[in-house]
Amino acid sequence: MTPAPGPALEARGLGKRFGGVVAVDGASLSVGRGEILGLIGPNGAGKSTLFDLLSGVQRADRGQVLLFGEDVTALPAHARARRGLTRTFQLARELDRLTVIENLVLAAPDQPGEALWRALVRPAAVARAERAAIARAGELLETVGLADKRHEPARALSGGQKKLLELARCLITGAPLILLDEVGAGVAPALLDHLTDTIARIRREHDRTLMVIEHNMGLIGRLCDRVVVMAGGKPIADGDFDAVCADPRVVESYLGLAA
């Protein structure tokens, strides 16, 4: 299968303000198909807000979002998800009182049993799709190393495990484009390498496009084909990891602080 040409995701002049705070200030960028793009920058740079605008969780004040070439600016989050864009959140949003595996099975796309009449009548297709989704979810739990937590309520997970759960939840949707907001935050150092490998393998084996916000430069350096640096609500540098790290503006606005 040859992918259609053109970027997976494109932002054109996106802007968002909260009262007096300009969170995103005319941000433009594009993500190529199959690419892993890192998004870095100081606290408050507008990275998470940009994710919100791209995924439709918040409405942009101005600008456009193009998803696989289609203008989705006016579409709500669920419609963008159905067109192939899903995401995780900076503060893990696990569904507390659902079990770990329910969190995953929920995300399986096109479940016939979600329709009211099929929920009541239960044609055979409902059970069939449910079995397939449960089997797939079981495999993904193995992938992210949460198999032994299967029937735990999700609130019982540690912060890092919640991040892994969110990642697996994105995978089961089958969405070709995944936005990860600080996947590494709270993940135990010993697990971090495993997480990095898992993400790299997902891209290779499942042909996904990823956009990754991270403060952990090790993870960004190992994972990303390209890095965009944001500060003050817009991208200030764009290039491969080494080039971006050497950029004086980046050193001044971000890396200088970290060092």
Place this chain on the structure above:
Amino acid sequence: MTAYLVAILTSVGFYVVLALALNLQWGLTGMLNFGLAGFYALGAYASAITTELGGMPFLAGFAMAIVVGTLAGLAVAGLSARLVGDFLAIATLGFAEIVRFLALNEDWLTRGPRGFPIETRPIPEGLSREASAWAYLGLVALLVVVAFVIVERIRTAPMGRVLRAIREDELVPAALGKDVFRFKLKAFALGAALAAAAGSLYAHWVQNISPDHFTTALAIGVWMSLIVGGTGNNRGVLVGATLVMVILEGSRFLTGVVPGLDAERLSALRIALIGVLIIVTVRFRPEGLLPEPRIRLETPAKGA
């Protein structure tokens, strides 16, 4: 004595259906509804108007109650669900007040505060008093079973999983491609329809309805059924509704037994009793007598 028991069981039945409706809306989906009594009243009046003023049979009134209840549910949830969560609570309260206001003031349609006499009954003419009471209990029990099966099937289906996800954090199902608004509409409208159906059966049972029958106190009783029995657990809700109803009704026997207990003090005592029950539950068993059951999803064995 048997007659009294049959009557109590019948009223427990209405309560259980209301509690199941609320469990669908709040227990599973997390949608606040403080106006449950309004949907109950709407069903009662819609049914009574259809049969008494429209001269139609009971089934037409029952169907009308369900249609009107569904539409009202869609309207209330549709107008408020896109706004922030708490707005629904206010909208439902407002809705119940509007229904009450109409019932009180539109005499030509509802007979106002004097009460609306209802002749039409869903059971055959010519039965003895006792037999017809039993037959009516059977009908109400049928509605309870139907409501229970509907809400329980939804709970255990993929649809119920989406509703529970919405309850936990609606941003997540939205980011995963679920149309949260539509799911909320469906859950709320179906709950409203169940409450209205109960209202219809209630109207033709008491045979005289007035706005006093559909007070906020009733809605509070239903809420308590959920809290005590176990929010999110349909069996728990069954137990909770029965318990609350037994306390409300059973305390009636205390007049005459306890000296100095007149009707006014009794109603205060009832509220106090329910209050104690709530406090004890919240303190010692915050998830209710029967907590929400955990669903175990097992991978089927290969070849199964």
